[in-house]
Amino acid sequence: MSYAPPIRRPLEGERFHVIVIGGGINGVAIARECARAGRRTLLVEQHDFAAGTTSRATRIIHGGLRYLEHAEIGLVHESLVERRRLLRERPHLVHPIHFLLALDQNSGRSALAIRTGLWLYRRLGGGKLQAGSSREDQQKLERLLDSGRRWSVFSYEDAQCEFPERLVAEWLVEATEAGAVARNHTQVLAVDVRHRRVVGVLLRDQLSGKEERVEATWIINATGPWADRICQRSRIQTPHPMVGGVRGSHIVLPRFAGAPDAAVYTEAVDKRPIFVIPWNEQVLVGTTEVSDQGDPGKVQPSPEEIDYLVRSLLHLFPGVKLSTADIRYTFAGVRPLPFAPKENASAVTRKHHLHDHAPDGAEHMISVIGGKLTTAAELARQCASKIGASRKSSKTLAIASAQNAELLLDRWVIEIGNRGGISEDTARGIVEWHGRRALDISRMALRSAELRAPLCSHTEHIVAEAVDAFTGEGAVTLGDVLLRRVPVALGACWSPTCSREAAARIGAVMGWNETQSADQLEAFESERSAFLRKPARVSSVLEAAAD
Ligand SMILES: Cc1cc2nc3c(=O)[nH]c(=O)nc-3n(C[C@H](O)[C@H](O)[C@H](O)COP(=O)(O)OP(=O)(O)OC[C@H]3O[C@@H](n4cnc5c(N)ncnc54)[C@H](O)[C@@H]3O)c2cc1C
The missing domain is CATH 1.10.8 (Helicase, Ruva Protein; domain 3)
Known part of the structure; x- marks a missing residue:
């Protein structure tokens, strides 16, 4: 007996209520939401679902402790509510993880500010998570830290989704079960605009080369760092670029002798926050923030970023013996942050927003800008509601409480x-x-x-x-x-x-x-x-x- 993938049926001339362009975590979540609201939905992805930014993240499901420094209380609260929901709904993919925040005497962050921030973070998150935190984790970390410096170590809990690719795969199945048509390896060449209103898209199947026109009442541009490119190809002019791409790179190392069991949140050589995280039986170190306006499909870490991450790791753990040969691999992604040319990348808000293209001469088209893995489901609910596709009851898939x-x-x-x-x-x-x-x-x-x-x-x-x-x-x-x-x-x-x-x-x-x-x-x-x-x-x- 042999197995075959389902046949990709022709789409030429079909009409949908919503076409979602981009099958990252946001596009898949939006397609699932719209299909569940009973709207005829098409989801189109030029490569594969989750192959873009979504598979290039640090993979933490978090409120963003750091965003408290920028007084983004609303974002932190929203993210922590979503963290709780994901822990409850997907316990096999999203699990609590113990974090240790390690700062030396030269840190600009005071112990009092950190304690206050952690207190607030826990309150906003609805209390402690059962992350298996232990005194041994801290002792293990302290043995590795540079003994020539004075360290303050703080303990807190967050969550990790080691494989957001799998989360997207599950949401995709739920979207198609609710009636969505999903097509990967299919690129939107352009959005059709007539009389200042979008009417459909021109698609190209990347496998067969075949082009097809499909009609829609609404178009959601959920292409992350590619969002401006869709508009340019479709001659939709926005007052300024929507996305200010900021590359983030990671290095992946084997678990070295004495590697911490907890995730470590600390400062890099230049005092920027970085993570050293146990991931997939390896150690993930990241990330960087470098302005990047290039093709997001070709993004890769620069040698300088790799140097920076390794220097930061060795500055933290000077006793660890590493050579370049130990780096298993590196990867990078472009954060689709809102365009803010005057702001420092760290300070640009991680809050998403939905850009309505009606004033740009393209009514019924929305572009999704920014966001996080953590908040994708909430972003999807907001997006569906904006186009009148809210579900009457948004029942959650309560598979289990975190405890059981x-x-x-x-x-x-x-x-x-x-x-x-x-x-x-x-x-x-x-x-x-x-x-x-x-x-x-x-x-x-x-x-x-x-x-x-x-x-x-x-x-x-x-x-x-x-x-x-x-x-x-x-x-x-x-x-x-x-x-x-x-x-x-x-x-x-x-x-x-x-x-x-x-x-x-x-x-x-x-x-x-x-x-x-x-x-x-x-x-x-x-x-x-x-x-x-x-x-x-x-x-x-x-x-x-x-x-
Ligand atoms: C370095 C880094 C670290 C991060 N860490 C975290 C973290 O720890 N926790 C967290 O919550 N968030 C994190 N994020 C943020 C998170 O990864 C992103 O917000 C999220 O993945 C964005 O998803 P998306 O669906 O908007 O974009 P993408 O995943 O990029 O999806 C967009 C898709 O659109 C497709 N596309 C583009 N053009 C077309 C076209 N013409 N036709 C069809 N399809 C098209 C692309 O192929 C792509 O798959 C991180 C991001 C980065 C870069």
């Missing part, structure tokens, strides 16, 4: 284990990435040993998850699967051998011929190396540290 989330996940692991054929580690891995859907995947896996086989010899994730991604989650390419639906290729020991093994095992079940397998593998490798980049240049700082 773990019990529920354990129950699913046991249920899968009891069916036989799947080890407990695999069952847990599937549950952690797919939540309730893990039960269907494990049922499919019972059909054959090929479906139960691991994707490569280093992972507990199995071929059935990849098949489910193709048949049920809109994946079209091997990259869609291995980088986003079943993101094993972000893992600690992924190598070209793993890619070949995974392609062969998935291809055998999907019924790919030799050419198809080779094409999928080649496209995947080129996408992975463009996204997760090994630093090109050996920095002098790193070399010195390695000596």
Whole structure:
């Protein structure tokens, strides 16, 4: 038995109530909201869902402690409400994490200001989260910190979504179940405007090259850092650019000896805030803020940013032995912040806003500017309400309260284990990435040993998850699967051998011929190396540290 992705039916001449352009977390959330409100919705993504900024974030679900410094109480409160909602609704993907805020004697932030800020942050967040914070975490960190400086360490809780790609995949399934038509690898070439009102879009299927015209009553431009480009292509003139792109870069390292178990929030060499976070069995260090007006699809960290992040890490933990060879990979994204040329990037608000293009001569078109992973669902509700597509009752998917989330996940692991054929580690891995859907995947896996086989010899994730991604989650390419639906290729020991093994095992079940397998593998490798980049240049700082 072989499996096939659903057929992409023609869209030419179809009419929708809403077309959402851009399948990042915001676009997918908006499409889900509009479809659930009963509106005929089309979601179009030029690459793959979550392949843009959404997969390039630091992956913290937070109120933004730092935004309190800019008196953004409303934003912090809104974000913390959303954090609570995500913890409750998606306990398998979003979990509390213990943070340690470490500041040395040269910090411009006083202990009193920090304590007050943390008190306020906890109050706004509705109390403490159960983040497993421990005295040992702090002692472990203190052993690593530069002993030549005097440190103040503060403890607080926030949340982490290690794989926002998976959150987007789940919301996408919910959008399509509610009736939305979702099309990845399809680019909007231009928005059609007639008599000062939008009437539809011209699409190009990136796989077949076919162009189609589709009509709509409303168009939502949720293209993040690409937002101005859509307007330029469609000759819609805004008084000034809507987005001021600010690049943020990360480096990913192996867990070094003594690496903290808690997430560390601290100051970089220039006193900017940075994070050192346990992520995906590795250590994620970021981020930077560099103005970037280039093509967001080609964004990559500069050697200076990589140097800066490594210098900051070694300044914090001088005893850690690192060399450039230890950097597993780096990645960067462009924050689609509101255009504010006179402001320092750190000070530009992270609050989203919805730009109505009626005064620009394009009625019924809204552009989404800014936002955070954390607030995407709330942004979607506001956007749907702006176009009159609010749901009567916005019932939430109450899977579990934070307290019994773990019990529920354990129950699913046991249920899968009891069916036989799947080890407990695999069952847990599937549950952690797919939540309730893990039960269907494990049922499919019972059909054959090929479906139960691991994707490569280093992972507990199995071929059935990849098949489910193709048949049920809109994946079209091997990259869609291995980088986003079943993101094993972000893992600690992924190598070209793993890619070949995974392609062969998935291809055998999907019924790919030799050419198809080779094409999928080649496209995947080129996408992975463009996204997760090994630093090109050996920095002098790193070399010195390695000596
Ligand atoms: C470095 C960095 C760190 C961050 N850290 C955090 C964090 O820790 N926590 C947090 O809450 N937020 C964080 N954020 C913010 C968060 O990642 C973004 O706000 C969010 O991902 C934006 O989502 P989006 O859907 O608006 O944009 P995107 O994810 O960029 O989606 C836009 C999509 O539009 C598509 N598109 C563009 N043009 C077209 C076209 N013509 N036709 C069809 N599709 C098109 C693109 O391919 C893209 O997939 C961070 C951002 C960055 C850059």
